[in-house]
Amino acid sequence: MLPYLQSVDIILYNSFARTHLGHGTVRALIAGLLGLAPDDTRVKDSLDLAIRAGLTFKIHEGRDGAKPHPNTVSLAMHTTTGRNLEVCGESLGGGRISISEINGVVVKITGDYPTLFVAHTDTPGVLSALTAILAKEHLNIATMRTFRKQPGGEAYTIFETDEPASQEVVAACEEVLHVQFASLVNIPGAMPxxxxxxxxxxxxxxxxxxxxxxxxxxxxxxxxxxxxxxxxSSKKIPDQLMKNIIDTMRAETHEALEQPEHSLGGFLYGEAKRVAETPTPFISATQRRSMAYAWQRLNALPRWA
Structure with missing residues (x-):
């Protein structure tokens, strides 16, 4: 779980607000806050895991049209240190997301490049100090954008670099006067x-x-x-990664028929198995099996987000 995270208010907008119960959207969001990977089989149990970890959460359905993107979620996170953070993100499809707001300031973070995020006060000298740190570490800046609400107020600078910054670079940035915090940003599903x-x-x-x-x-x-x-970018052998994928696909095809589980939304439980095992004079055995496989996709464990 994110360090010092105590509670979170989740606001779902537009289509997310209308479909989250059946799609398990909140379970996926809570799983992410807990640090679970998309293919972690514990995603379906994330709400219980959050309660055990002491993380409280509230779910709200936002007003339609309040955000421009159809699949938008806002996370208002509260920590034990008193530092709060509100992040607004959009689901772009294909497993990709974009961060569109931080603490009410409009930003754009997609993960197309290795990304360094710095929160600071909008004051002279900060950007030159930050760019000097990157230059010292021979990090070439692809893009640099600063977002703010007003001069002299809260500001966020996003550096996209050709190579990832190290944790030492992050620590050096946090030592700069008027910098509140710095962090590397990893957007799930993004390919550099x-x-x-x-x-x-x-x-x-x-x-x-x-x-x-x-x-x-x-x-x-x-x-x-x-x-x-x-x-x-990892050192894992592709054969091992592909074996994990095919094993997961095979399990997805058979587990819901052999060992039914409640679906993410909780509405389905065992229908696929009943279809597979109940003969009927109206359809052939092959058609019945095909229908069972179609049903089991709705009843399968959420191994992939």
Whole structure:
């Protein structure tokens, strides 16, 4: 869980406000606050885990149209240190999000580049001190944007760099006069722009994929493995990562039929298994099995967010 986090008010807007009960949106948000990964099977139990961790939360449904994006959520976080933070984010689809507001100040953080976030007072000398720290560490700045409500007030500067900053850089930034805090920002689902631009084995069509296969004399599977290897910044072997994916997909296909669990929204429980096991003269066994697999997708454990 985030350090010193004591309570959070969650406000859901637009379509989020209308669909969160059935989609398990709040469970996913609380899981994120607890530090759970999207593929952690404990996501479905996040509300209970939060209570055990001493994190209190309240859910509110915001007024339609109050935020421009259809899938918007605001998190008002309260800490034991008295420092409060309000963050507004948008779900862009495909597992990607964008941070659009911090403490009422309009910002834009997407994670396209490694990102350093600095909260400070809007006063002369702060930006020059911060850029000097990055220059000393040989970090090239791709973009730098400062957001504020008024001159001399609260301000946030977002640095996007070609390479990730270290924790030592973060600590040095926090030592600068008039800086309240600094943090590295990791947006789940974001792929660094540098990778997208320079990815040698990327493709946007079947023709391009086949061309890559011919040039490298590889099968489609071999090319996909090579692409995954180039994409991954971790040292994990692509085969291990892909095995985890296929094991999860297989489990998703069968677990809800063999061992039913309540769905995220709590409305479904065992329907897929009953469809699979109940003969009917109106449909064939193959059709019944197909229907059961369709139902089980709604009744499956939320392994992937």
């Amino acid at each position: 722009l540098k990778l997208r631009v320079n990815l040698k084995y990327d493709f946007a069509s079947a023709d391009r994929l086949m061309e890559l296969c011919r040039n490298k004399q590889m099968s489609i599977a071999g090319m996909m493995r090579l692409r995954e290897q180039k994409l991954r």
